[in-house]
Amino acid sequence: MLAKMLNIQNKYQRPVHTLLIWTSVTFILVGASTYFLSQRPAIDYFPSPKSTPGSPSNATNPLLTEEGIDQLILDHSFPRLGERANFTGLHQLCNSTKWQKHVYWTCTHNMGGLMNVRNMVLNCVRYAIAAGASGLVLPQIEARDPTVLSKLKTGDSQDISFLFDRAWFKEVMQENCEQMELFDRVEDITNYGYAMMPDIISMQALMGQPLGNRHGLLRNKKPEEFRSRFDQVIKAQTRRPNEKFPVIIRLDDKALFSFPPAFDPPAIANNFGFILEFRLDLSGLANIIVDRVRQALNKDDGKFSEYVGVHLRSEADAGKYWASWDELANSTLSVALDNKIRLIYVASGDADGVAKLTRKAEESGIRVVDKWSILSNDEQEFLHPFRFDQQAIVDYLALMRSDRFVGSGQSSFSSHLIMRREFLANVSLAEGNHDDDYGRRDQLAGPGRLGYWDMDWP
Template sequence: MGFLLPPGISRRYAALGASTLVVIWLWVAFGRVYRLPEHISWNVNSNRPQYGQSSPVPDAFDLAPINSESIKSVCGDTRWNESLVFTCDESVGGIGNIRNSILNCVRYAISAGAGLVVPSIVLRNSSDISYIRTGVKTDMSFMFDTQHFIESLRLSCPSMPIYNSIPSIPNYEKAHNHIPLIPESIVGYVPKTGLSQPEEWRSTFYNWLLQYQDTPDTTRPTIVELGRSYLQYPIYSDGEGFALSFGGILKIRSDARRLATKTLTNLAETYSFDADLSAPFLPNSFFGVHLRTEKDAAEGWPAPDWVYSRYDTQSKLYLEQAPRSSPAVIYVASGDLNEVAKFASDAAARNMSVTTKFDHLSGQDLEDLTNLAWDQQALVDFLVMMKGADFAGIAHSSFAWNIALKRHQYAQKKDHLDGPQMLSDELSQMYGIPRGYPEYAACLWP
């Protein structure tokens, strides 16, 4: 028995309408992309991990090479000298020291209009971590992503020639004798806040160079070996845009980035906090503490003379600060696990939990971490600390200052150098007497 149509409706139009409905149904059932609410845990399309879930991102710190208009502007105003090349092979210490030293090298190369050989790093003595000026050098990939560095400069400072090695400099075999130079030595007195007139450094440099070359010879390369430059270049002299973007030419090496990402996702799973690693920091997550009492710190800033170098001082201040962000746990960065154990005991007496990166890596990840050198292991903490709900360090540590200044970009409190501590905002505290070390805020690239 056939289906009877109402009077006046043609079978041809009915068939057409039915076909259309079938097509629409098939598109809805199979062809449509559904976008489910991100807060629902079964949403497979969500890019944001939920409580207890691992991040699908294997490397949350893998940023693209920077293409900075602020850096381009400074480089574009520079007169470049194709026969002049700087080297940067004397950077020593930990990540805070070495990072700033390399960035200063690049900034002086821009000032002079010089090419740059990819920097190298001086290795710390593995048996005595307080011995940093060993003279043993390795390439910058020991800490940083070399290709990111080269590509960032190609994009942001395209006129600067970058050479992989000294022999790769054009006409190297005809080069003048290498000339050593500590960049700040040619200007005399340097205030704690850095060069008072950095815009004059270029002319001072070329006048200084005349003692080696009465008449400039552009047919042969002139190679200047820059000595270590640390906290002496005023980073805001080119404007805030330059200061806040320039550090982006350096990206931490890939294995440390991956281990930091794994540490954070496992930390979030263990302590049940949200792990949106695309965010600059994670509210209601963990309190990051830099316990700076290792052997090199103890010898550089002896506890009897430096109150903030003492374990008792640091532990008391950090545990007093901990409740302000209601953290799920205190994450400690330290190169001395015996000191961490002591701190964990003191924290337990206040019903607070302490953890480290070693607690959140296992199997091959833990093996990869332990195979890293002491300073390379610190890179993992350096990245993890950036994401904490709160952070604390002591004011004679460039490691801690780097973290606090980077985090300050996301803070609401802008009078962060006016106390009560040397740096104080809602995201970080750097313990020390306010204005006690003005060189860090003035001369450390965030």
């Protein structure tokens, strides 16, 4: 009887044991799956950019309120050069490109001075189009160390709005290259955590060129071969890119002078650079400076109607063989005296150098001003917290409008100013406009022009 009872008991216990076993196995599998799914390998490869913080509220300074900034932008930030650009060439380029599904492009390693960052971003976007990438994550900017300007690799990843007008970039690209979807963050790409090709791509290695940081090594000598070489990389993946396993491309930090603008026809090369416009608030401050300089020049019956702009590139991180302070100062004063100009606008992070130039110019009856001496206390309070390269936007735009310009030919900032002023002067003359303040007999001090200025986008 006991045996029968045990048999009956075991008979009914067996399914319970089985249920417990399967429940335990299921729990383990679910737990393991949850763990491994949470370990998305690509997440750590893509830095999360910081958005530019909003200004704190301060009732005594309208520029420290959102309403005050909006009014500044409305009153002073328009029109902009990009509004004159013709993006027909870009539109045609995108229409003729063979696009690849589930291939996405990121531009995260854009670092250095203002013009270098700009050219890196433009090159990265241009390569994304050449690759036929179906999506582009908005470019990021790696901000350099605020105290040690020569320290570029900081890991301080910023949103594109750190320097540029985010809304303008998106609008131009969506209107003229709608085939390439834009993503605010890499996390917005479906299944980004399972992306293939998590490693950084070296454009030099891809193009079969020697590796290195020297400018000459950065130049893509055979841009016409890029697409076929890139397609081979995609074909070499373990599976065809698809929604579940997309390909996400990351370029290395050597895209500065990589894509030659001359490879494109003028309709593209002359306008592509205008997909980037500087942020509106700092553009507005620059226009305020130019307006006040013009007012000061014309208040004495137009006696002094012009001003010389100088990029006094004499900061501690200036190149050893660049134009010296003496060369820049002497060239600037020579231009001013030869043309009977009595006002110099100086852009520099070298406070001692600016003070020395001011004293030297005063001996010849020439006044020296900079952004800090022109802006009001409220405007200075607004500008002061911005980083060095952000403040450079104000100087760049003020120098762009100067009647004459002097700079160091080995500086990408000065070299690009010369190039863009020349370009805009030619455009204005072609349009029959002789009144634009661009490119009038500019001068570079020191050892001449940057050897790779032709690799900059106008």
